[in-house]
Amino acid sequence: MKAVVWHGVGDISLDDVPEPTLDEPADAIVRITASAICGTDLHFVRGSMPGMRPGTILGHEAVGTVEALGPEVRNFSVGDRVVIPSTIGCGRCVYCRAGYYAQCDMANPNGRDAGTAFYGGPESTGPFDGLQAEYARVPFAHTNLVAIPPGVSDEQALMVSDIFPTAWFGARLAEVGSGDVVVVLGAGPVGQLAVLSARLQGAGRVLIVDGNADRLETAKLQNAETIDFNAEDPVKVVEELTGGIGPDRVIEAVGVDARRPVGGPAAHQVGDAVAAEFEREREQAAPETNIQGSQWVPGDAPSQALRWAVEMVAKAGTIGIVGVYPPQHTSFPLGAAMNRNLTIQAGNCNHRRYVPGLLSRIATGSADPTTILSQQEPLPSALAAYEAFDRALPGWTKVVLEPTA
Numbered sequence: 001m002k003a004v005v006w007h008g009v010g011d012i013s014l015d016d017v018p019e020p021t022l023d024e025p026a027d028a029i030v031r032i033t034a035s036a037i038c039g040t041d042l043h044f045v046r047g048s049m050p051g052m053r054p055g056t057i058l059g060h061e062a063v064g065t066v067e068a069l070g071p072e073v074r075n076f077s078v079g080d081r082v083v084i085p086s087t088i089g090c091g092r093c094v095y096c097r098a099g100y101y102a103q104c105d106m107a108n109p110n111g112r113d114a115g116t117a118f119y120g121g122p123e124s125t126g127p128f129d130g131l132q133a134e135y136a137r138v139p140f141a142h143t144n145l146v147a148i149p150p151g152v153s154d155e156q157a158l159m160v161s162d163i164f165p166t167a168w169f170g171a172r173l174a175e176v177g178s179g180d181v182v183v184v185l186g187a188g189p190v191g192q193l194a195v196l197s198a199r200l201q202g203a204g205r206v207l208i209v210d211g212n213a214d215r216l217e218t219a220k221l222q223n224a225e226t227i228d229f230n231a232e233d234p235v236k237v238v239e240e241l242t243g244g245i246g247p248d249r250v251i252e253a254v255g256v257d258a259r260r261p262v263g264g265p266a267a268h269q270v271g272d273a274v275a276a277e278f279e280r281e282r283e284q285a286a287p288e289t290n291i292q293g294s295q296w297v298p299g300d301a302p303s304q305a306l307r308w309a310v311e312m313v314a315k316a317g318t319i320g321i322v323g324v325y326p327p328q329h330t331s332f333p334l335g336a337a338m339n340r341n342l343t344i345q346a347g348n349c350n351h352r353r354y355v356p357g358l359l360s361r362i363a364t365g366s367a368d369p370t371t372i373l374s375q376q377e378p379l380p381s382a383l384a385a386y387e388a389f390d391r392a393l394p395g396w397t398k399v400v401l402e403p404t405a
């Protein structure tokens with residue numbers, strides 16, 4: 001079968017690989033009908049989330065139909081339409097039972113303290129082969145498959161594999177409540193759906209910050225108030241727009257590949273000391289890079305979004321962090337946060353906890369996450385799609401890959 005395979009930093013290809021098999025009694029094999037490229041995949045190719053094993057199939061977002069089932073999977077039938085949540089839980093341990101699927105004690109073969117198990121990630125996450133392929137093996141399939149309700153399209157369900165639940169989780173971490181003023185940092189797919197999630201969770205106003213004008217235009221489809229950090233100082237503008245108080249809640253949807261402003265007043269505010277700190281953080285996060293012109297360039301300011309979050313949020317406000325940082329990232333403005341009585345929550349999404357509820361919302365028409373979908377490409381065009389998404393070219397906000405196209 002065809003699959004997108006990680007060979008090294010800056011080195012991925014579409015390969016012919018063996019089809020997966022049922023290895024455990026609770027496994028399922030899913031024939032993928034649509035998968036997607038995520039900002040998380042970019043960290044692996046840029047080198048800012050190290051530790052990948054060469055030969056790992058990439059991808060952790062997919063929908064498909066059940067092709068084969070092990071004897072311990074009693075709740076699905078061959079042919080069922082399913083969405084695959086990105087993180088893997090066993091469905092049995094105390095963490096899964098409490099809804100912390102991303103901290104499952106059993107799913108990660110490296111042990112209970114190795115961290116979140118998910119598809120297409122670094123060695124420490126399994127590794128499990130990913131979902132940018134024609135077929136995939138799903139472990140503990142009784143828990144890690146969710147049936148797609150009638151009337152919900154593949155494209156809608158695909159958004160519920162990772163980014164919509166992550167955005168929803170980000171708004172929960174940020175404690176968004178009725179009437180709150182919310183700032184979302186990052187207008188990538190996760191940030192865009194964080195706007196939608198914040199609204200559905202009661203936010204009164206939602207502002208969004210990015211340096212990519214095209215993505216900010218897309219955010220207006222969700223009626224977010226947009227701020228371009230390459231044209232304005234985001235901390236100052238947010239202060240002005242919120243009557244000098246700051247937002248109640250900030251959702252950080254940027255992660256380790258955060259960039260510093262290249263234009264506008266904020267570009268001049270990065271002093272030598274902070275620039276040196278950014279460089280140290282980048283070396284710490286991405287010890288190996290493979291930059292090819294403007295391709296696969298890791299962020300040059302890993303803690304920039306975190307710093308802005310702490311600076312702009314109201315006193316005693318809350319920050320929810322869903323942007324991904326590798327374990328070796330140690331930089332956070334804790335002193336400023338402590339002295340402003342902030343609440344900070346962060347984590348990998350417990351996807352399985354939110355997927356059924358979000359599918360129901362889509363089925364009833366109360367939420368449609370597909371406004372951010374910008375490209376549908378056949379799987380054989382995956383490499384060109386990766387390159388365009390990596391460079392965040394205009395119109396490349398969220399890419400769907402279709403094996404059968």
Ligand SMILES: NC(=O)c1ccc[n+]([C@@H]2O[C@H](COP(=O)([O-])OP(=O)(O)OC[C@H]3O[C@@H](n4cnc5c(N)ncnc54)[C@H](O)[C@@H]3O)[C@@H](O)[C@H]2O)c1
Pocket residue numbers: 038039040041042043162163166185186187188189190191209210211212215229253254255256257258259260304305321322323324325347348349392
């Ligand atoms: N916690 C989880 O479970 C989880 C799940 C999925 C994705 N993620 C992470 O969420 C983050 C966003 O994912 P995505 O798919 O939207 O990625 P993306 O790369 O498409 O989007 C990131 C956006 O942040 C913007 N940005 C860069 N520097 C910034 C700054 N200083 N301030 C504000 N915006 C800035 C970029 O221009 C880009 O539009 C990534 O780090 C991804 O790994 C986390």
Ligand SMILES: [Zn+2]
Pocket residue numbers: 037038039040060061086162163
């Ligand atoms: Zn993802």
Ligand SMILES: [Zn+2]
Pocket residue numbers: 089090091092093094095096097103104105106107
């Ligand atoms: Zn578990």
